[in-house]
Amino acid sequence: MLGKAIFVVAGTALAVAGCSSPPPPPAPPAVHTPVPGTVEPAGCLGTGVTVKSGPVEAALGHRAIVLTLTNCGTAPRTLTGYPEVRLLDKDQKPMAVRVEHGGSYMAIDPGVAPQTIQPGGTLLSVVSWSNTVTVGSPEAGAYVTVAAAAGDPEQRIVVDTDLGTTGKLTLTAWNPEIKN
Template sequence: MLGKVVFVVAGAVLVAAGCSTPPPPPPVPPTVDTPVPGTVEPAGCLDTGVTVSSGPVEAALGHRAIVVTLTNCGAAPRTLTGYPEVRLLDKEKQPMAVQVEHGSSYMAIDPGVAPQTVQPGGTLLSVVSWSNTVTVGSPEAGAYVTVSAAKGEPEQRIVVDTDLGTTGKLTLTAWNSELKH
């Protein structure tokens, strides 16, 4: 009978030891690079003496827009005439086949082309707008907008969720010191 008691006690010790082992840690999910809206790449002042930024996406009745702000971060005044150069990129930072029109939209009135001089520390504004209309086909969405002050100048990439629907079109206002509504 003594042998049975020892066996039972030894078994209880093994069971208790098995219960005290902590469970393995849960698997670590893969890191997902989620860009922060409004982030500008490359950050800072370009060699041309300007930098761009954007506000949040504004929405109204299926229409969307961002205000792009150009800041003169250089030491000399800068004169621009016309429209910024804008491209829409997908999540992989590849150009999307999107038509860019100059003019007014539901979200902003285009002030038209006129020379705009921006002093050091000063700003100019442009509105990039689109419609989220879905008719025939698959909706498209961009993840980045590239902006350069003028044709041929370096661009900066801004993280912007652009839910284009099936329109395939952006509308852009000219640089101006104030917005027209």
């Protein structure tokens, strides 16, 4: 605040003395920095759905994100099972990570059942991992790709995943609510 007051006084003194200062230099071009939770491609896919993620939640060395699938189309969509998920490194190359279906410390898997979502409706899935380091170098992913079902187009979401040395993600089935 003090610096601002000095600037205003100095600017006033220059204006009174009849001096003018040169215009400020142009701002540097904007740099695209992915924001966690960002979805690419954005918007509704041709399948009538879009997927976004919430922030990374942490508890006792465990981590999770909630995937929210929204029916942005005009017709109901029925999904049965689990989303298709891959983990990518900072260079967007696939990582050698096992994806297991089931519950984890962070969420209970509701199991596989047909889920019909009406336009505007949502389904949820939890992706979880443990940040355990035993032997070797810890791994970290930078992106998660998600397809609503096998054969659907993927959406890439910016998510920092500090896997430690576990090399494993756990995934719950699509469901209208989360159980933990």
